[in-house]
Amino acid sequence: MAPPLRREDVAHVARLARLTLSEAELDMFTEQLGQVLEHANDMSALALDDVVATAHPFGLTNVVREDVVTASLERARVLEMAPDAQDGRFAVPQIMGDAP
Amino acid sequence: MSLPHGWEMVVGLEVHTELQTATKMFCGCANAFGAVPNTSVCPVCLGLPGALPVLNERAIDLAMAIGMALHSTISPSTFHRKNYFYPDMPKDFQISQYDLPINAGGYLDLPDSTRVTIERAHLEEDTGKSTHLGGSGRIHGADRSLVDYNRSGVPLVEIVSGPDIRSSTQARLYASELRAILVATGASDGRMEEGSMRIDANVSVRHADEPFGTRCEIKNLNSLRSLQRAIDYEALRQVELLEGGGRVRQETRHWDENLGATSTMRTKEEAEDYRYFREPDLVDLAPDIAWQDRVRAGLPPMPAERRATLSARLVGANDAQLDALEVVIDLGLDPFVHHAIDAGVDPGLALARGANELAAGLEDIARLNRDAFSATLLMEQRGELSSTQAKTVLGELLAHGGEPGTVAAAKGFEQLSADTLGTTVAELLAQFPSEWERYRDGDEKLAQFFIGQVMRITNGQANGKAVVAELRARR
Structure with a gap:
C-alpha cells in the first residue's frame, strides 16, 4: 500500500510541471489526486500475483514504419503557432532562473 | 597524466x-x-x-x-x-x-x-x-x-x-x-x-x-x-x-x-x-x-578483427606504421590498403598513402575507387610517377574523380621515354664537363646536381632513379 498523498507531494509535482497553485488549489488537488491513488491502492489489495503486468490493452509488438521521408510542415505555418519567434526559430524566455 | x-x-x-x-x-x-x-x-x-x-x-x-x-x-x-x-x-x-x-x-x-x-x-x-x-x-x-x-x-x-x-x-x-x-x-x-x-x-x-x-x-x-x-x-x-x-x-x-x-x-x-x-x-x-x-548477417567485420587482418600483412611494422594502421582502421580505409596490397603494391607504401593522402581526403573518398588507388600506387612503385606526383594524382582523383593514367597525363606527369632521357643526359654531360669529371672520380653528390638539371629541363617529368641509372651506365 502506498502511503497517503501529502500536500507537499502535490506542491512538488506542481513545481516540476511549473504550475503555480494557490493554497486553495493545493488543498483541492491533494484531495482529488489522493482519491485517484486510493483507487490504485484498492487494486493493489487484490490477489493478482498470477496476472502478468499489462501496459497496453492491445497484444501488439513491433509496430514500426519504414525509414522513408515524408513531408514536413511549412516553417511559416509552424512559427505562426508560436507565441514568439526570431530568425526562423522559436523564441523562449530565459531558461535558467527561479522556478515558480 | x-x-x-x-x-x-x-x-x-x-x-x-x-x-x-x-x-x-x-x-x-x-x-x-x-x-x-x-x-x-x-x-x-x-x-x-x-x-x-x-x-x-x-x-x-x-x-x-x-x-x-x-x-x-x-x-x-x-x-x-x-x-x-x-x-x-x-x-x-x-x-x-x-x-x-x-x-x-x-x-x-x-x-x-x-x-x-x-x-x-x-x-x-x-x-x-x-x-x-x-x-x-x-x-x-x-x-x-x-x-x-x-x-x-x-x-x-x-x-x-x-x-x-x-x-x-x-x-x-x-x-x-x-x-x-x-x-x-x-x-x-x-x-x-x-x-x-x-x-x-x-x-x-x-x-x-x-x-x-x-x-x-x-x-x-x-x-x-x-x-x-x-x-x-x-x-x-x-x-x-x-x-x-x-x-x-x-x-x-x-x-x-x-x-x-x-x-x-x-x-x-x-x-x-x-x-x-x-x-x-x-x-x-x-x-x-x-x-x-x-x-x-549484414554486420561487417569489426575494427578489432580488421586491425588483426591488416596487421598480419605488415610484418615487422615500425611505430610510425603502427600509428598509420590505427588511422586507417579508425577511418575505415583498410579496404583500400588491402586492395592495393593484393594488386602488388608494397604494404608499407599502401599503408602510408592510406593513412596520409586518403585520410586527408576522407570527405571526398566516395569519388575514389579502389582500382584507381591501387593503379596510382603501382605507377609510383614502377617509377612512372615520383612520390610527389603520385600524391598529386591521388589528390586530383579525390577532388574530381577520374582515371589515374588520364589524370597523370593531364598534369604533364607522363615520364620521359628512355630515349629522350638518354639524349637529355648526354647533352648535360657535354654542358657540364668538370662536374661530370668529378662524378666519374667518385663524387656521388654530383648525381643530385645532374638530377636537378634534368628535372629543370624536363619540368619535373623525369624520374630521379632513372637519371642515376643513365649516369651510372655512362660512367
Whole structure:
C-alpha cells in the first residue's frame, strides 16, 4: 500500500510541471489526486500475483514504419503557432532562473 | 597524466550517438544535420496535441547492430517518458528506454586488451538545439533562447559503460574504439565536432582497492581531446579536495574547453526528478530471431578483427606504421590498403598513402575507387610517377574523380621515354664537363646536381632513379 498523498507531494509535482497553485488549489488537488491513488491502492489489495503486468490493452509488438521521408510542415505555418519567434526559430524566455 | 601516488581514478562513459537514418525516430521528418532551422518538423516532433509516434524500423536495425558489435543481449524492450521542463523538447518529455533497454550487457575489448563492460545501449530521441542570446552565449545569464527543432526526435543510441576505465588515456582509447565500431556498423558517422557523437564521463577517485568514491558527471565533451583533458582535470580536482580534508559532492559538472576546467552545473540535491512512466502511445519492441539474424548477417567485420587482418600483412611494422594502421582502421580505409596490397603494391607504401593522402581526403573518398588507388600506387612503385606526383594524382582523383593514367597525363606527369632521357643526359654531360669529371672520380653528390638539371629541363617529368641509372651506365 502506498502511503497517503501529502500536500507537499502535490506542491512538488506542481513545481516540476511549473504550475503555480494557490493554497486553495493545493488543498483541492491533494484531495482529488489522493482519491485517484486510493483507487490504485484498492487494486493493489487484490490477489493478482498470477496476472502478468499489462501496459497496453492491445497484444501488439513491433509496430514500426519504414525509414522513408515524408513531408514536413511549412516553417511559416509552424512559427505562426508560436507565441514568439526570431530568425526562423522559436523564441523562449530565459531558461535558467527561479522556478515558480 | 598520473595521479598522486596511491590514488586511482574510476571512470565510466555514456556515449550518445545519432543514428544514420533517413528519418527521425518517431516520424517521417528528414534526419538532416545543418538544414534551415525548423524546416524538418511535424506535429509528432513538435509535440502537437494528438500526434502519435511510430518507431523507425531502420533505427531499430542500427541499435541492434550496435548491440551485436558490443556483445550485448538483444532483449524485449519498452519505451518510457522522461519528463522534464525545458524548451529543447516541445513535448516536455523525451521518449527513452528505461528499465528494459533493447541491448542489455555486453563488453568492448580495447586494443590494449582491457575489457570494458557495457551495461546497456538503449534507444532514445535527441532534443532540439537552443541558441542562447545575451549574456555570454552560455545558458547562464542568457536573456532569451532560440530553439530549432530539426534535431528534436532524431534517433539516438546511448551506450553506457561499466566503471571499468582507470585512466584518461584508456577513456580516450575506449571512445575511439567505440567510434570506429559505430562507423563500421553504419550506425553513426562518428563526427564528434558536429555533435553526432557526444560523451558524458562519470569520474571518481579512490585509493587502490578501496570502494568506489563519490562520482561527478562531466557533460559537454565533444572531442577526444576534451574527454581526456576533462577527466584528468576532474580526477586531480577530486584528489586535491580529498587530500585537503574536503569531500566530493555528487554533482553534474560542465567542461569548459577554453578554461580547461570543470564547474558545477547542478548538485544531486537539485537533480531532476524525471517521473519516468511508460509511453502509452508505443507498444513493446521485441525483435524476433529472424529479424535479429537479418541484422547480424549484414554486420561487417569489426575494427578489432580488421586491425588483426591488416596487421598480419605488415610484418615487422615500425611505430610510425603502427600509428598509420590505427588511422586507417579508425577511418575505415583498410579496404583500400588491402586492395592495393593484393594488386602488388608494397604494404608499407599502401599503408602510408592510406593513412596520409586518403585520410586527408576522407570527405571526398566516395569519388575514389579502389582500382584507381591501387593503379596510382603501382605507377609510383614502377617509377612512372615520383612520390610527389603520385600524391598529386591521388589528390586530383579525390577532388574530381577520374582515371589515374588520364589524370597523370593531364598534369604533364607522363615520364620521359628512355630515349629522350638518354639524349637529355648526354647533352648535360657535354654542358657540364668538370662536374661530370668529378662524378666519374667518385663524387656521388654530383648525381643530385645532374638530377636537378634534368628535372629543370624536363619540368619535373623525369624520374630521379632513372637519371642515376643513365649516369651510372655512362660512367
